[in-house]
Amino acid sequence: MTEEQQKQLEKLNQEKNELNRLINAGISFEIEVEEVEIKRKLYFFKRREIVARKQRFTIAEPTLGTLDRIASESINFAITDAEMQSADSLSVGMQKVHKNVEKCAKIVAYAVMGSEYEAPQLTKDGRLVIRPDIERFRELTQLFIRKLKPSSLYRLAQLIQLICNLGDFTNSIRLLQSDRTTMPSRIED
Numbered sequence: 679m680t681e682e683q684q685k686q687l688e689k690l691n692q693e694k695n696e697l698n699r700l701i702n703a704g705i706s707f708e709i710e711v712e713e714v715e716i717k718r719k720l721y722f723f724k725r726r727e728i729v730a731r732k733q734r735f736t737i738a739e740p741t742l743g744t745l746d747r748i749a750s751e752s753i754n755f756a757i758t759d760a761e762m763q764s765a766d767s768l769s770v771g772m773q774k775v776h777k778n779v780e781k782c783a784k785i786v787a788y789a790v791m792g793s794e795y796e797a798p799q800l801t802k803d804g805r806l807v808i809r810p811d812i813e814r815f816r817e818l819t820q821l822f823i824r825k826l827k828p829s830s831l832y833r834l835a836q837l838i839q840l841i842c843n844l845g846d847f848t849n850s851i852r853l854l855q856s857d858r859t860t861m862p863s864r865i866e867d
Contacts, residue, residue: 697840704738705837709825737789737834739841743796747788748842751781782831783822787815789838 679687715729740748755778761770788795795815796808826834 701739701841701843704736705841706734706736707830707834708732708734709821711821711825735790737838737841738792739843740789741793744788744792745842745847747795748785748838751785751788754781779823780819782835783819783826784815785838786822786826786831786834787818789834789841790818791815 709732710730711733712728712730715727717725717727757774757778761767764770791811791814795810797811798806798808801807
């Protein structure tokens with residue numbers, strides 16, 4: 679192995695280690711949210727104020743279920759380069775915003791909730807069932823629709839794609855293909 683190949687291999691390993699560290703640590707971001715705070719002047723008199731606070735969200739490497747939910751929302755986007763390069767690309771862009779803004783917020787909400795989207799619950803007869811936390815999901819979706827800016831969404835979309843670890847998932851699929859292990863290996867061309 680030449681010295682240049684050695685350097686490229688070291689650089690590739692360093693990049694892979696950095697990516698794994700990022701995936702394992704997760705990604706955090708903050709959004710400013712408004713909350714109602716009760717201020718007391720006297721015992722009986724209360725004054726309510728709207729106070730802006732930063733709320734921190736963390737996106738960790740998704741489970742397979744979360745990855746599936748993100749993928750099911752992602753495949754519904756319909757955008758082509760030809761549409762965006764047309765003469766009325768501004769109106770086409772606005773139509774895309776109208777059609778896809780909720781899908782984008784849902785993807786971020788799925789990524790933030792992760793495996794907490796489906797929470798185990800006990801039924802009245804004591805059985806364990808797993809149900810989606812629809813209320814929290816809707817709350818996060820509406821929050822992201824109201825508070826995420828396009829620049830933040832773009833950065834989050836890049837980070838979600840990175841942390842979804844699609845490379846490892848795709849390699850796992852390739853390894854688990856049934857015909858790969860039983861496929862005859864040809865000796866001649």
